[in-house]
Amino acid sequence: MGPQAGATDLVAAVDVGGTRTKAALVARGGREVVSATVPTPAGCALPGVLVQHLERVVRDLLTADAGSHHVVACGVVVPGLVDDKQGVARWSANLGWRDLPVGAPLSGQLGLPVALGHDVRAGLVAEARLGAARDDRHVLFVPVGTGIAGALMVDGHVLLADGYAGELGHVVVDPTGPECGCGARGCLEAIASAAAVERAYASSTLPAPDGAGRASAERVASLVEAGDVAAQAVWDVAVEALARAVTMAVTLTGVDLVLVGGGLAQSGETLLGPLRTAVRDRLTFQRMPRVERPLLGDRAGCLGAACLAWDLV
Ligand SMILES: [Zn+2]
Numbered sequence: 001m002g003p004q005a006g007a008t009d010l011v012a013a014v015d016v017g018g019t020r021t022k023a024a025l026v027a028r029g030g031r032e033v034v035s036a037t038v039p040t041p042a043g044c045a046l047p048g049v050l051v052q053h054l055e056r057v058v059r060d061l062l063t064a065d066a067g068s069h070h071v072v073a074c075g076v077v078v079p080g081l082v083d084d085k086q087g088v089a090r091w092s093a094n095l096g097w098r099d100l101p102v103g104a105p106l107s108g109q110l111g112l113p114v115a116l117g118h119d120v121r122a123g124l125v126a127e128a129r130l131g132a133a134r135d136d137r138h139v140l141f142v143p144v145g146t147g148i149a150g151a152l153m154v155d156g157h158v159l160l161a162d163g164y165a166g167e168l169g170h171v172v173v174d175p176t177g178p179e180c181g182c183g184a185r186g187c188l189e190a191i192a193s194a195a196a197v198e199r200a201y202a203s204s205t206l207p208a209p210d211g212a213g214r215a216s217a218e219r220v221a222s223l224v225e226a227g228d229v230a231a232q233a234v235w236d237v238a239v240e241a242l243a244r245a246v247t248m249a250v251t252l253t254g255v256d257l258v259l260v261g262g263g264l265a266q267s268g269e270t271l272l273g274p275l276r277t278a279v280r281d282r283l284t285f286q287r288m289p290r291v292e293r294p295l296l297g298d299r300a301g302c303l304g305a306a307c308l309a310w311d312l313v
Contacts, residue, residue, distance in 0.1 A: 010065075011309035012058045012074040012112070015119060015301035016040055016050070018094040018146075022298075023057045025065055026306035030130040034064045035302075045096035050089070054102070055109045075115045075122070075309030076102060077301050079149070081163045082118040084308075089116065090163055093181060094147075115308035121158050121166065122304025123261075123296070124151040129307055131295035132259055140246070140255040141294065142168055143262035144271075147181075148189040154253050169193070173244040188245045192238040194263045200234045221267035238264075239271070243278030246289070250279070256287050259294040268293065 010025040010033055017040060024035035038057060044050045054076055062071060080092030087103020107114040117125075124141040127133045133141075139153040150168030152159045159165035169189035170182050177186030178196070190196055194217035201223075202214040215223070223231035246258055258279075265271055276291045296303055 008069055009072045009313075010069045011306050011313075012061055012071055012110075013302045013305035013309060014054055014057055014074070014076045015305055016044075016054070016076065016078045016095075017119070017301075018079065021053070021057060022302045023061055024302050024306070025061050025069065025071060026303065026309075028310055030126075030303055030306065032299075032302075033069065034061050036061060036064070040095070045098070045100070047100075048105075050097070050100060051102060051105045051109065054106050058110060071112065073113045073115070073309040073312040074106065074110055075117065075305035075307070075312075076106065077117045077119040077122040077305040077308070078102070079119050082116060082121075083163050084115070084117050084121075084160060085162075087114065087116040113309075113312040115305075115312050117305065117308045118151070118163065119301040119304070120149040121151040121160070122308055123294070123300030124153055124158055124259075124304070125307045126296055126300050126303035127259060127294050128153060130303060131300065132292060133257055133294075136257045138253070138255045139257045139259065140168070140249050140253070140289070141259045141261065142246075144193060144242070144260060144264040145262035146193060146195050148193050148262075150249070152249070152253055152255065154255070159253075168245055168249060171245050171248060173241045177241075188241055191241040192245075192264075197234055197238050197264065200237065201231060204230050204234060217264055218266065221264070221270050224267075225270055235270075236274075239274045239278055242275055243282060246275070246279050246291075247282040247286075250283070250286050250289055254287070256289045258289045258291045260291060261294040261297070261300070265293055 015022045021040045024032040081090040089100040103116040133139045137156045141151045148169030150166040170187045174186040178190045180187035180190035197217045224235045
């Protein structure tokens with residue numbers, strides 16, 4: 001704990017997602033004293049809009065806390081490519097920005113030190129300090145949702161590489177596979193994300209006669225559990241793709257804990273059971289990693305932002 005931080009001090013933590021922004025005032029041990037979830041405004045890619053949004057969110061938290069605590073720093077996490085050191089959000093396909101300075105202008109507005117980080121890398125930091133990876137030093141964190149992101153910790157260090165490390169979703173697992181949003185073909189994300197599972201199941205089955213929307217990945221998981229053959233075939237393809245990518249990561253980095261999060265992992269052992277088997281089948285000399293679910297769920301990003309903020313004081 002730095003010289004300015006006292007026992008009742010808090011940090012402000014903000015996790016900016018594609019549709020929602022989660023924010024909280026967080027104590028050092030991870031307790032959220034005040035929290036809020038608000039829509040992420042449109043037009044965040046325009047200069048100033050994101051910083052203005054962040055400032056408002058933090059000021060609303062301070063108002064809700066009514067000055068009961070001293071807030072000593074602020075942490076912000078965003079998706080995409082992030083340059084933590086420069087405090088610049090380099091690129092987000094989802095939110096549309098490019099080279100957006102966040103750390104310095106927000107710090108100026110709030111009069112607080114501000115850390116900017118990547119949502120998934122920060123989530124891994126939170127899992128390592130407060131969650132499922134507390135006794136681990138070599139960890140792959142891979143949230144499987146609409147897209148697939150990744151973060152790696154090796155020897156207790158989160159790999160950064162100017163923000164380019166850990167993009168497991170864009171490892172090619174099938175060169176003949178479907179096109180990916182990034183422009184390549186057969187990326188893990190194009191085959192095994194929740195969105196890809198939904199697409200694959202919809203195209204392998206007849207449309208519902210009542211015109212109902214296509215099955216969600218969650219629904220596909222329950223169909224797998226119920227013995228649905230078409231769902232099982234789609235699931236097997238996704239599991240094999242994940243196993244291939246996880247095996248690459250294990251071979252390259254030696255991680256011995258794989259935390260699989262996001263929407264697809266909510267099916268629990270329906271995903272993790274066959275994934276463990278498929279990874280084990282591929283390994284020869286490598287250590288078999290534990291393949292588990294993270295503990296912090298959708299709070300990981302916000303708590304990760306808090307960890308980054310605490311590191312400033
Ligand atoms: Zn890709």
